[in-house]
Amino acid sequence: MKVLLIDIDDTRANIIAPVFASTGIDLINLNNHANDLYQLVGEMHPEIILVDTNSSNRDTLEHMAQLNKSSPRTVIKLGNSRSESINRLAADAGISIYAIDDIPPSLLQALIDITLSYFYSIDRLKTEVQALKPEVDARQILNNAKKFIIDTYGLTEAQANDLLSKNANRQGRSMTDIARQLIETGSFS
Amino acid sequence: MAIINNKKGIALEKSDIILGFIPLTDCAPLVIAHEKGYFRNEGLNVTLSRETSWAGIRDKVGLGILDGAQMLASIPVASRLGVGGPKIDMISAMVLDLNGNAITVNNGLYDHLYAIDSRSEFSPLIAAQALQCVVEENKRSKRPKLRFGVVYPCSTQSYELRYWLASAGIDPDRDIEIVVIPPPKMVSAMTDGDIHGFCVGEPWNTLAVQQQLGHVVATKYQLWNNSPEKVFAVSESWSNENPATHQAILRALIKACIWLDKKENRKTAAKMISQAPYIALPEETVALSLTGLSLKHYGQMPEKVDDFHVFHRYSANFPWLNHAEWFISQMYRWGQLTTPINIEETVAAVYKPALFRIAAEAIGLESPSIDRKTEGNLHEKNMLTKSQHIGPNQFLDGQVISVGGIIKYLEQQSLSKADIPALRLINTQNEAK
Structure with missing residues (x-):
């Protein structure tokens, strides 16, 4: 089975490529092509085309579908039902899908779902990492401060923790705040 | 969902709206409604999204990624029939411009x-x-x-x-x-x-x-003098879910079209729409046709064509059902559409004069009381006084389409691939005798 990528940037193509390769799909990437799209698509006979939703080549693809009944055409519904996943593929991944008529909706659905799950997992990871960062940073500051106390005053870790906590309570500030100040100025107040 | 009231106290189902446009001179009604605050006055917070293809605009409206968009007048009709693309139940209650x-x-x-x-x-x-x-x-x-x-x-x-x-x-x-x-x-x-x-x-x-x-x-x-070019289109389900919002957008767009049709505003309009977020071309290039100057040959004086772009006069914004019929006739003529359909029912499902009339009345405008008109019977030279409500409507080949006469017209067209007997069979009751 032949799938053509048109105007899909490398970041996204690199996500899609391994997924499709592992299913045995022959994936051809046409990014920044300079040649005539009519000729390219005409010679390749792709069964599915994934194209950037905002690609300026889309109207040309529509024309090819109209000229030749065996060319891939825009899919915005699977079978008779509105597909949420096609919407998400366009809205979130910026990818529109064209397929020839004989591709069964179930196969298309599966391909879209797999593609989406890859986009989601990467995006979700990125979001989660971003959300974690302040917490990790705070933890690091606290650890640095405790190490400073241990090294400077020869206290145990529990005692260092106690000292930071008591100062934080007395000044009505957070332990991270006190820790940051200690590292930056060498003083508790 | 937050219910937001505009100045007139009408509850909008939705106030954050994204509308799509293509960088063309006739994206002007959307840009002007935005820049001149007509959308804002209706309680709408509109984001204009510059799109790169008509297929993209069509699908995004169909999928609900865009609330509505500037569209070629033929696209809602083609989409309803699934001609040259997926079947999408699109409607249009307003034409944005003629000619261009x-x-x-x-x-x-x-x-x-x-x-x-x-x-x-x-x-x-x-x-x-x-x-x-x-x-x-x-x-x-x-x-x-x-x-x-x-x-x-x-x-x-x-x-x-x-x-x-x-x-x-x-x-x-x-x-x-x-x-x-x-x-x-x-x-x-x-x-x-x-x-x-x-x-x-x-x-x-x-x-x-x-x-x-x-x-x-x-x-x-x-x-074809004063033929429809772009429309404002939404999906039918969107319109059903957001009727008040749809009306508010229509009112704002009609006001923008009224403003745009005034000669004295065309230079300002050219300045606004030529900007980077919209057309992104030199103002002089955009200004020529917009100020009624048709440049055909380099080095020659441009011709004065006042009606090069019409945004409001000649009942331009009214979604004439016979205009949608003409698009269907051309789809048959060129073999893009082969299944015989009931033309009258189809166009009435896509173009929505009734919705236009409500919006026009709300801002004190009169609308045509008929949904269809004859085309090809009014020549520029025969227009005694320049009417604001009706303009020249000649075809290049001099043909006339009477109301209900679309199949007869199609029958007379050369090179046509239309199956006239099959069309007659389905449309028999509607055809003018």
Whole structure:
């Protein structure tokens, strides 16, 4: 089975490529092509085309579908039902899908779902990492401060923790705040 | 969902709205409604999204990624029928503008036409006949077909180019090659020698002439006076879920069209729409056609054509059902649509004059009381006083379409692929005797 990528940037193509390769799909990437799209698509006979939703080549693809009944055409519904996943593929991944008529909706659905799950997992990871960062940073500051106390005053870790906590309570500030100040100025107040 | 009240205290179902447009002179109503605060006054917080293809606009409206969009007047009709793309239940309650397109041919081809008949310079009919001679010459000497660009398969431009070619007996599907190129890429495709001519909306024809790449041989106005070009379209389900919001958008767009139609505002409009977020071309390029100057040949004085862009007068914003019928007739003529359908029912499902009337009445405007009108019976020269409600409506080939006479009209068209008996069978009760 032949799938053509048109105007899909490398970041996204690199996500899609391994997924499709592992299913045995022959994936051809046409990014920044300079040649005539009519000729390219005409010679390749792709069964599915994934194209950037905002690609300026889309109207040309529509024309090819109209000229030749065996060319891939825009899919915005699977079978008779509105597909949420096609919407998400366009809205979130910026990818529109064209397929020839004989591709069964179930196969298309599966391909879209797999593609989406890859986009989601990467995006979700990125979001989660971003959300974690302040917490990790705070933890690091606290650890640095405790190490400073241990090294400077020869206290145990529990005692260092106690000292930071008591100062934080007395000044009505957070332990991270006190820790940051200690590292930056060498003083508790 | 938050319910937001606008000034008039009407609850909107939705106030954050995203509307799509394509960088063309006739994206003006959306830009002006935004820039002049007509949307804001209706309690709408509108984001305008610059789109790169008509297929993209169509699908995003269908999928609900865009709330609504500027669209070629033929797209909602084609989408409803699933012609040249997926089937999407789109509706349009308002036309944004009339005219505004032109056919440009490159210098080489123009010189050829001019050598055959120098009247090609000003007559679209003669230019088409000269082109027919070129086509015959090419056939005899086994040269490759001429290539013409249009912006979308089921576009107003495609039907206009085909109309012009067919007027001289050129079969657009056999004698030349038609390719699809989005408007902003059209001029560079001519520069690269990929195409010999194109039919596109402004400012891209003016730009091609200014860059000395080609000559304008016909304008949309000359092909069919005051014919519909862009509409504001939404999906039917969106309209059903957001009726008040839809009305608020229509009111704002009508006000923008009224403002745009005033001669004295056209320069300001050119300045606004030529900006980077919209068309992103020099103001002088956009201003020419917008101020009623049709530049056809480089180095010559542009012709004064007041109606080059019409945004409001001549009941321009009214979604005439017979205009949708004309698009269907051309889909049959060129074999894009082959299944016989009930034309009257189809157009009434897509174009929504009743919704337009509500919006117009709310801002104190009168609307036509009929949904269909005759086309081709009013010539520029016969208009005694320039009426604000009705304008010239001549076709290049002088044909007339009476109300209910669309099949009769189609029957008279040359090169047609329409199955008239099959169409008659389904539309029999509706046809004018």
